[in-house]
Amino acid sequence: MKLVNTVRGLFFVLLISVGVFPAVGEDLSRFQALLAKIDEQTDFRSHDLSATVTVISHKPGEDDNVIQCEYFRRDISDKFVILIKKPEAQKGQGYLKIGDNITFYDPDSGQFSTVTGSSNFQNSDAKNSDFQDSTLAKDYKVVSAESYKLVDKDTWKLTLEATRNTVTYPKRIIWVEKSTNLVLKSEDFSLSGRVLRTSLYGRYIQIQDRFIPQIMRFEDNLKKGQVTMLFIQNPSLAKLPDTVFTRAFLEKVSQ
Amino acid sequence: MGIRTMALRNLGRQKRRTVLLGAAIAFGLAVVTLVNGLSAGMIRSLEDNLSNLFTGQIFITGTEKTDKGKVVQRIDNDAALLKAVKDLKIPYVYESRTSVVPQAGLISDTSTAYLTLYGVDFGPDSFLSRRLSLLEGTLNLAGTDGIIISEGAAKALDVKLGDRLSVQATTETGQQNVVDFTVRGIYRDIGVASSLAGAYADRKQVNVLLNLAPTDYNQFGLYLGNITQVEFWGQKLYDQLKAQGVPLWPRSSDQSQIDQELRTQKWTGTKFLLQTLDDKLSIVRALFSALDAAAFAVLLILYTVVMVGITNTYRMVVHERTREIGTLRALGMQAKEVRRLFLWEAVFLALGGIIAGFIAGAVLLGLTSLFDLSSWKAFTILLRNNHLHPLVDAGSFFVDLVAVTALTAFAASFPARKAARLLPAAALRQNF
Numbered sequence: 027m028k029l030v031n032t033v034r035g036l037f038f039v040l041l042i043s044v045g046v047f048p049a050v051g052e053d054l055s056r057f058q059a060l061l062a063k064i065d066e067q068t069d070f071r072s073h074d075l076s077a078t079v080t081v082i083s084h085k086p087g088e089d090d091n092v093i094q095c096e097y098f099r100r101d102i103s104d105k106f107v108i109l110i111k112k113p114e115a116q117k118g119q120g121y122l123k124i125g126d127n128i129t130f131y132d133p134d135s136g137q138f139s140t141v142t143g144s145s146n147f148q149n150s151d152a153k154n155s156d157f158q159d160s161t162l163a164k165d166y167k168v169v170s171a172e173s174y175k176l177v178d179k180d181t182w183k184l185t186l187e188a189t190r191n192t193v194t195y196p197k198r199i200i201w202v203e204k205s206t207n208l209v210l211k212s213e214d215f216s217l218s219g220r221v222l223r224t225s226l227y228g229r230y231i232q233i234q235d236r237f238i239p240q241i242m243r244f245e246d247n248l249k250k251g252q253v254t255m256l257f258i259q260n261p262s263l264a265k266l267p268d269t270v271f272t273r274a275f276l277e278k279v280s281q
Numbered sequence: 282m283g284i285r286t287m288a289l290r291n292l293g294r295q296k297r298r299t300v301l302l303g304a305a306i307a308f309g310l311a312v313v314t315l316v317n318g319l320s321a322g323m324i325r326s327l328e329d330n331l332s333n334l335f336t337g338q339i340f341i342t343g344t345e346k347t348d349k350g351k352v353v354q355r356i357d358n359d360a361a362l363l364k365a366v367k368d369l370k371i372p373y374v375y376e377s378r379t380s381v382v383p384q385a386g387l388i389s390d391t392s393t394a395y396l397t398l399y400g401v402d403f404g405p406d407s408f409l410s411r412r413l414s415l416l417e418g419t420l421n422l423a424g425t426d427g428i429i430i431s432e433g434a435a436k437a438l439d440v441k442l443g444d445r446l447s448v449q450a451t452t453e454t455g456q457q458n459v460v461d462f463t464v465r466g467i468y469r470d471i472g473v474a475s476s477l478a479g480a481y482a483d484r485k486q487v488n489v490l491l492n493l494a495p496t497d498y499n500q501f502g503l504y505l506g507n508i509t510q511v512e513f514w515g516q517k518l519y520d521q522l523k524a525q526g527v528p529l530w531p532r533s534s535d536q537s538q539i540d541q542e543l544r545t546q547k548w549t550g551t552k553f554l555l556q557t558l559d560d561k562l563s564i565v566r567a568l569f570s571a572l573d574a575a576a577f578a579v580l581l582i583l584y585t586v587v588m589v590g591i592t593n594t595y596r597m598v599v600h601e602r603t604r605e606i607g608t609l610r611a612l613g614m615q616a617k618e619v620r621r622l623f624l625w626e627a628v629f630l631a632l633g634g635i636i637a638g639f640i641a642g643a644v645l646l647g648l649t650s651l652f653d654l655s656s657w658k659a660f661t662i663l664l665r666n667n668h669l670h671p672l673v674d675a676g677s678f679f680v681d682l683v684a685v686t687a688l689t690a691f692a693a694s695f696p697a698r699k700a701a702r703l704l705p706a707a708a709l710r711q712n713f
Contacts, residue, residue, distance in 0.1 A: 127544055140540040144455050191454045191492070192351060217458040217492055222449070248388050248447055248459065 062163040069159040073263035075099040083150040086251040101159040105271040118280030133280035144194035151244040151254035288625035306634025309583040314642025316576035322671035323663040337502020345551040365521040377502040386449040389438040397479035400487025418466030427465030431478040452492035460490040515557035530554040588692035595696035607708025620701035627693030631686045646671040
């Protein structure tokens, strides 16, 4: 838990030491291209991605909930599989995304049920859609942009509006590091305009020409003190068997 | 003197034995009457209470698939539904148009509760105004941002009248949304089934949360009053809608089957799913059926013991009355009449026990309904006005009556046959 507290503290410092610089008028189409760039350098279309993911949810007055899972992603065909390994009570549960459909497998009942991308992952503040590849350019249009000093980093603060009413968050504000074109922070809004979640992305690592954040922090802005940390470890681009992205795989490995 | 009269008089000759055997039969029947009456009453109270909470007894939900493949839970045109209801002349008491949010997150300053939020039409004649047991506040929320929650939810969220709640939900198209509500009413808890207890708010306000048009809704409900008619009218309405060419999901469809078809089948428009309270309560009903089955199993075991007792007793009776049988045969009574005499004794014994047992069971049921169980909060959902409301089913009493009488007669048939086969001379020579 020390690691979590340290990271939490770092992000807290990051948050309170935000510096604001005057906005710079920019051509918004340039920023639309920036969204495409962000998507491009964080997707894994030419490789499969696998990693170990640890999700730690903190809710006030409750013990931290730690979930460890195996994570497999194949962006070229818009698929992912998440297999829960710990805790024992949830072991064997899994998620399979193929296209727009996400199904949840419960080994206790042996049943698959449909879940949505906007549903919370295992009662944490992470959404199921947080595990898929970035689709900012497809889902959003940039409605405003300004230069912003986020701690010591020069960023673009972009206000995005969803282009379709099926996108989980109708509005987002994202902070994109100018030098790397990587998202460092986002605020996710409800349809009624309320900030629902503040997300921070840190410790990007480069795998070939792609980037992946090793730590994500999701703070629930409605439920005070509720925070989820997501750690991605041991990422690998090794080719995965096609059978991984099937219901049969989830059923087999849960036995 | 007829055979039946003789049988009755014979029963009276051994009062103690008759009373003990009759009491054994009566005890078994009293237990079964009590268990069946309580479970039937609890099911009925559960159905009534849930009809109120679910705002109806026959439900129709609409699943719309747009030409872009988007799925929306919505009924924006109910003309076909209303026509079917009108054509069938369904004797309903109340119709409801509800916007249901299955997993709404109610967020207070200190806590969060996930429950079903019902967007309903409030007004002086509204369904809830007659059905919801309000502890405090008002039911008149038409045009306001008020919300009514259960006593348990208020406690869990640590809120009181006038406090604000943020309600988080996913819109019909999958977007996150939050709308603020003010607690304007708190209703009495329903105990063990509190997870079924929802929150109620004005439909227009809930439609803002779901991003639906003000007049849209996603569940049409009919409240019939007479719950025994629900399945009948539910099926009639389904058949009528089908005859009208309204697209319908099969009645047995569950959500996973619907999801599967939504993914794989290519169609556009709205398909309706008709369900009755029975469909929603199938698990609960199965539980009570298991209870009834257990009671029946106990009855069988009990009566097996009683039947063995009756067989042995009548063997003894035949032995004791051998000379009497010989005398009767000598006076001209036929063998089959002797057999009938013993069988009638058994039948009268059974009838006496059954009637006594049924009366005892009914009295006990009546007594259980006298107790005020308002402190029995965990089971409020099974009560009516804080009292048990047992039901005695004439049909099941008739089944018990026939079954127990037949079993008793069967148990007595072996000694009766033995008595009938006695030779008069041999019987008269018998010494004890």
